[in-house]
Amino acid sequence: MKKDIVVLGIHDGHNASAALVKNGSVVAAVQEERLVNEKNYSGTPTNSIRKVFEIADIHPSEVDLIAIASLVRTHAPLKERPIHVRLYEKYAFLFRSHKMRKLLIYFLHKRRDMNEIIGVLKELGIESKEIMFVEHHFAHAACAYYQRPWDDETLVLTLDGAGDGLCASVNIGRDSTIERIASTTAYNSPSNVFYSEITGYLGLKRWDHEYKVMGMAPYGIAEDCIDEIRKIARVNPKMPLEFENTIGAYVIYVQKKLRKMLAEKRFDNIAAATQKHFEDILTEWVRNAIEETGLSKICCAGGAFLNVKANKVLREIEEVEDIFFYPAAGDEGIAVGAALEGYYRFCEREGIKPGREELGPIYYGMEYDDDYIKEVLKRTGWIEKAEYVDNIEEEVGELIANNKIIAVFNGRVEWGPRALGNRSILADPRDMRIIHKLNFAIKQRDFWMPFAPSVLEERGEDYLQDYKFAPYMIEAFDTTEKADEIVAALHPRDRTARPQIVNDWNPHYRNILKAFEDITGVGGVLNTSFNLHGYPIVGTPEMAIWTFENSGLDGLAIGNWLVVK
Ligand SMILES: [Fe+2]
Structure with a gap:
């Protein structure tokens, strides 16, 4: 065998x-x-x-x-910056050429x-x-290409802050190989030097809070400072598959220049211009890559592709035949x-013929059985309030329909940054008032950040314009008028949504949504990740119960156990 x-x-x-x-x-x-x-x-x-x-x-x-x-x-900036990283940040301009970059990485790899x-x-x-x-x-x-949802030759794009001295690459994927045809050195990273530094400039955490700039963007007027923002980064006019740093500084050293350039500009307008320019240069880069390779089926990965709004713009480019964003796009x-x-x-x-599997459900992590969960409930004293419920999915659907906010912990942990129903906090999306409770009593979340919906597959077309199966919350969509039904799970300003389309990949979660639909007629719920602000999505029952204790959650459905406060 x-x-x-x-x-x-x-x-x-x-x-x-x-x-x-x-x-x-x-x-x-x-x-x-x-x-x-x-x-x-x-x-x-x-x-x-x-x-x-x-x-x-x-x-x-x-x-x-x-x-x-x-x-x-790779290192997270600000948090851990060993001496070689600090030196690199200071002298990064010396390594902006590919030759010097290769030399540096060769040297650092040896060490x-x-x-x-x-x-x-x-x-x-x-x-x-x-x-x-x-x-x-x-x-x-490799994440994106080898698990792509088609077999054809593919244009493979990567874009992130930095990794091995690069920030972007353009590749052609054929059968079992990925051939690189262009790359951009980290010094020229539009994610790092431009988007992340603006994030830091706005008082948010670089390499973490970029999504908050994206969430803020629809509130601002891009035109107010787009001219200034355009001076930071662009597609290299001489090498159309590469980006170019035009501000002439790297990471933390960009801040001084930003303070001068953006003095007295409003934070929301800066966010709007940043998102707009980011979308514009990505669009130009993708178009150039399509023209160069003649390939219009595209796979994308790298932290920059967590920007669901930019992904929407790329999906809508006329020349793009199909595009696939790997959901764990960041370094995880x-x-x-x-x-x-x-x-x-x-x-x-x-000499072995390799197997290949298209990406399906991404519940790759650990799971805990009801006995283990019972032990944890005993240990934490919650067993007194806990009830074992056979039809917990119906019960959860009903509780949500009765305006309760319920955390769900079930099955295997999701892979990537999104909670897809196994470590999720669920709420009724019909009424905007739920947002106040979610933001202030539970997640200590920023008031401008939108929530997202999980929608039954058969109801996708009811709520999303130009519907496409989107199971991973990695792409944004414009929504229909009927999406008023799930208004609390849309961006409150531009009414876009970053949906999870729920099919039978997750029967437990689907049953909760069906139970909610049976009562309300609404084909989706508000789904936000099960964690407190600043903490990761909960992995273990212990973390779930700690989070439940330290938040204003109304209930926790953990395995088949239901705990209601
Ligand atoms: Fe990366």
């Missing part, structure tokens, strides 16, 4: 994670933040590495290859600290297995990317 090919993927940088790929399919993947309760945890994903074996029920000795994402570890990873591998008894490094942007590209995703790339290279070398 043919032996299974098992590859362990590890990402040990910003938003660390681990993944297991078996015969080309992702069988387990976990973000370290979900286990240690620290958002965007950066470092060796010690717990996740152990956990993926447990989840997939694969013994570490079965691993054929260990694929490490990134030649050089890559592997002690912690090797320590974990030793504990698992697999330190002598083959290790392969997958360059950061190839890892992003590259453990999967590294494992997939490792798998294809391994098969190529060994």
